[in-house]
Amino acid sequence: MPLHPDGYTFVLSDEVTRTPVRYSNRYGIEIAADLYLPKTFDDALTHPAIVVGPPHGGIKEQGPGVYAQELARRGFVAIGFDPSYNGESSGHPRHITSPEIFAEDFSAGVDYLGTLPYVDRERIGAIGICGSGGFALSAASVDPRIKAVATSAMYDISGVKRDGWQGTGTSADRRQTLSDAAAQRWADADAGEPALSPTFPSEIPDGLDPITSEFFEYYVTDRGHHPRSIGGFTLTSEPAHINFGALRHVADIAPRPVLLITGDRAHSKWFSDDVFIEAAEPKELVVVPGARHIDLYDSPDLIPFDKLDEFFTTNLARQLTAVA
Template identity: 75%
Template sequence: MPHQDDGYTFPLLEGITRTPVRYPNRYGLTIAADLYHAADLDLTVSHPGIVIGPPHGGVKEQGPGVYAQQMARRGFVTLGFDPSHNGESSGQPRHITSPELFAEDFSAGVDYLGTLGFIDRDRLGVIGICGSGGFALSAAQVDHRIKAVATAAMYDISGVAREGWQHSSTPEERQKALTDLAAQRWADVDAGEAALSPTFPSAIPDGLDPVTAEFFEYYVTDRGRHPRSIGGFTITSGQAHINFGSLRHLAEISPRPVLMVTGDVAHSRWFSDELFEQAQEPKELLVVPGARHIDLYDRPEAIPFDALERFFAESLQ
C-alpha cells in the first residue's frame, strides 16, 4: 500500500491545492486526474497549464503528482492523470496498454485544462515520464495545441515492441512475436477474458537483472508501491504497439520546443540520445549527473525542476 495515509506515495507540499477531477477523452472513456495549483493562485487571470503522464504502468498517485506539485509551486496549473483502462480511469478490459489511447489521454488533458476559466488555451504543454514520454511526443506530433513537450527518463514503448531493445529484433523475431500474439488472442477468446503479463510481486526476489531490480526497487517497495500500479498489461496489447511502430513524425513537432531529460547512468538514456538526434530545433537534452532511470520518477533532488520551470516559462509565454 502507499506509505501516505491519503493514498499517495509522496507528501503534498504546503501551499499547494490538489483537486480530484474527471473528464472524458474522445473515445468516451472517463479519465481520472488530479488538478494542482498554488493555493494562493489568482484565479481571475489566465495561467499556463501542463498535462503530466505517468510511467508505463504507473498512476497519478506516483510520479505525475511529484512533478505536478513541484510545477504548481512554480506558478503552473498542472494535471496528473491515470491512462485509459488503468488506475481510476474507465475502460474495459482493465490494464490495456495502447499507443493510440495513451497519446489521446494527453490531448484529453489539454481538452480539460482548456475548459477552465483560469487557463490560457494558447499556453499549454505536456510532460511525459518514462513510457509517457513517448506518448507525449506522439500526441504533440498531431496536436498543435500542445505548445511545448518535456520528457523525463523517456521510453519509446512502441518502438521497443516493434524493433527490440536498441533495435535488436530481427524480422523473424517480430513475426514469431506476432504468431504468439495471435495464439494468445485465441486463448483469450476461449477463456472469456484477457490474460495479463506478469504483475509485480509482493517482495523483491533474488537474482534479478539490473533493469528489473531497479523497477522493483520503485514499484515493489514503499518508495512507489501502489495497489493500482500492478505492472501487468493485457498480453495482446502487444499487437497495437508492434503495428504502431516508432515515433516516425517526431521532426514535425518543430518549431514547438522539446526538452528531453535523462540521467547519465540511466539504462534508458539511449532513447533520449537517439530521439534527440531525430528531433528538430528548438530542442534541448539535459543529462542529470548520477541519476538512474527511476530517480527521475520521484527524487526532487535529481529531477531538474528549475530547468523545467525555465523551459516552460520561455515556451509558454
C-alpha cells in the first residue's frame, strides 16, 4: 500500500509513542530522528536505549522505524535517524555518503540518548541495518559508550566493483574507480554542483539482474518507497569509502558483544560471514531461514526480534534505578 497518512512505510503501533527529535553531531550537522517509547513507560526510572541506523540510502520512516518501534514495544528507549546530508537531516550538498560521518551519526545518537534523564548512559546499544551495519561497527570500535552492537543484513559499502557482490574487486578496479572519481570532481567543479549516481525510477524497468531487482522491489514499490529515499549519492563520495577500507578494527569492539543477523537467501550474507570471522568474542551469527536481504528491512515475521530483545536485554542488563 502507499505511504501511510503520517508519511511512514509502516503502521504506528498503539503500544508506543513516536516523537520527532533533533540533535547535532560533532560536525555541527543537525540529525533528524524519531524517539520511540513504550506507552507504559516509567520515566522515574533509568532504562536501556538503542540507536538504529538505516540501510544505505534509507531513512527513518522505513526500516529504522520498524526496528525502533518493535524494541520500544519490548521496553527499550529507541531512536531511528536520518544520516547526515540525507532525509530530513541537515548538511550540504545533499546526498553525500561518508563512512566517517555516518559512523559519527551513531555516536551522536548516543550523545542524544545520554542527555535524556530516563536513559542509563551505561546501557546504550546500536543496530545498523544494511550499509549502517558497517557504520555501527565502525562507531562501536572507537566509541566504548556503545555497550552492545547488532547488525542486520549488513552490506559492504566500501567495496569496489564487486563481481557477483562477493568481494572480488581488484587493484585495477580500485584505480579505475578513483580515476573516474577524479574526473568527476573536475566535472562537478565546472558545473558548480555535484552529480548524483542514478536515483530510483518511478517504475521498475524490465531486464534487471536479481540483486538490483530486489532493491527496486523495496525502494520503488509501495512496500518501501519514500520520496526522501532516492537511492542516489554524490559520485565523488566513492573514494571516501574506498579509502576507509574494510572493518580493520572490528576486533577492538571486544569485550563488548557483537550480533550479526543475515538471511540464508541474502546476497549480502558473505559479508556477515566474513565479519564474523574477523570479530573477536563475544560474537554471534544468526542466519534467518528464508530471508532475503531486503526482508530484514521490514518483515516482522522474519526479523528475529526475539533474538534482538534477548541480546540487548542480556548485554545491557543492569538493575533499574530511580532518576536522581
